[in-house]
Amino acid sequence: MRKLKKISMVLLLLAVPGPAAAQEGPLSVPESEMVYVYLKPEARTAASQLTLGDVAEVSGFNEELIGRLKELPLGPAPLPGDSLALARSDIRRIMIAHRIDPVNVALVGENRVEINRSGRVISKDDLTPLIEDYVRRCWSEKNVRTEIMYSRLPEDLAVDSENFVIKVLDPVKSMLSGSVAISLAALQDDRILARLPVSLKIRVWQEVAVLQRDLHQGEILTLDDFSFEEREITGRSGTPVTKAEQAVDKRLERSVKAGQVLGLENLENPPLIERGAEVTLIVQYKSITVGCLGKAFQKGRLGDRIMVRNQYGKNLIGEVRDEHTVVITP
Template sequence: MKISTVILGAALFILGPLAAFGQTAGVGVPSTAPSGPASVPAAPALIRDNVIVKDNVIRVGDLFTNAGPNADKVIAYAPNPGRKAIYDVQWLARAAQIYGVHWRPMSMRDRVIVERASRVISRSEIEDYLLSSLIGAGADPDLKLEVSNSALKLYIPQEDAPSVAVEDLNFDPMNNRFSAFVSAPAGDPSAPRVRVVGRMVRVADIPVLNRSLRPGDIIRKDDISWIQVETNRLQRNVLTDAGGLIGMAARRGIRARLPVRGTDVRRPVLVPKGSLVTMILHMHSMTLTAKGRALEAGSLGDAIRVANTHSNTIIDATVSASGTVSVTITPAPTIALR
């Protein structure tokens, strides 16, 4: 939060009550002082180090305990919602003298920090108001709002209902960029205005991994998360369907939360290169089997070359299961299986 600092020099003691309470670092102050002699409370007063006020004014009793009969006297305007005011030891000493508060500073570093009770209107809430105004100005409702002010937020008094005014909106439909001023609460002419700039972009939901994978790791359904990406930044080979990921294996290491390309994954290898496999040939009512060695790695449905371990005959086969291949029918299939 921004902090307004109350600075009071030696002139405060010369100019009197109006000087003491007429200037609060940019915050207006009522000039009301108590009439007649001030009574001093029996018990010594203490300062309150940190104060949160709900009203738009600060009273003597907000700053001091045991403030006496003048506790309800207005001493200054409260800071704007979301801001703080710091009252230093000289300011407090003069205030105690004027309003009859029996207080003496313990050190020159004594101070009171006053904050206005407020509620925050978040960036997402402000974006909703902006989007509504932009759609009214002709923006495509299917586009996503992107605001440049990353720390955008507004403060309103705690008792006010949240509302945001969007003013001086300037929208360029050619490049979908905009600028505007926002303030809260809506309808309050004294509310600070904040300039906002941004653009409208078309986005797509794409699947990503919620954990990093090593080569060969199988992608499961619960490994999938979704993110939104600008469509004009998507590469052509980025996978946009979760069905293209689930059940696949990482061809190389894949980092979490990044778009996955088609070349990053492959079907799981069921037959590693050089592994022993069972060759199966279904022929009419007869099934023949033999042992072979895979000369290539293969996934389900891949055609690979296999060498018969008995005859060293090389044949073409199709991967049908883990460690199993189906032999391609040839005019003389039994020869290959011998």
């Protein structure tokens, strides 16, 4: 009898639904309260933040709930040119976090949506070829070897556009070297979308004339006085001699030590007439030409106008024609 009572009690418990069974049963929601969210297989956005309206079609009769769902924030969008995936479970979890009862929402369509963001990411690989080309143009027609070392190069930068070009904004600067800053920009129809400042050091080597011995001011250079070697000319002021004809038969304006790079700024064409030299003065006036002796009060090269004094003590200005002659034209 006792065993029969126990069996009857077990059967009674199995027949009565408990709390758990009651929660799992379907709940009846009026059709007027239901909202349907159709998840697309793919979605595209240009915004930096995602909403449910970007990735799904929301419909139903509950306008207030439809509005809330369309504006439901789903988090940051992928970077321009990148993508991410959202699953139904992710969206359901976000709805609950924003106090939207998922019982009133039917998630239908795809199980996950692939979200793509329009735009491009500018990387270092996009910038370095432009900088190298800019440096080459700064040294165009110069036989040099350059090395670029970057101290500041922007990390990957996302731009919310696909149709743009990247350009160096700085004008070309002849013989640019040393520590410099260069500004690049992403441009769309001449409108700047993003600025890209770059800091770098440009090192430069060139075959230049190097003196073989100590030379003093006023000496005339010959081929034996210098040779050509590759030297670093980074940050050097002045222009180094790179061809023999630039230096041979030129006169030094100042003394230079052996081993130093010879610069064009150190050289001058020797004057045809030295200060204090006796010269022949030719005075030309219309069809009349008169010659007399005179003295140069300035040194002068071919074509220079210098001051002279004639044999009668009068100071005149004339043009150097050769190493002995100055022409006076009133």
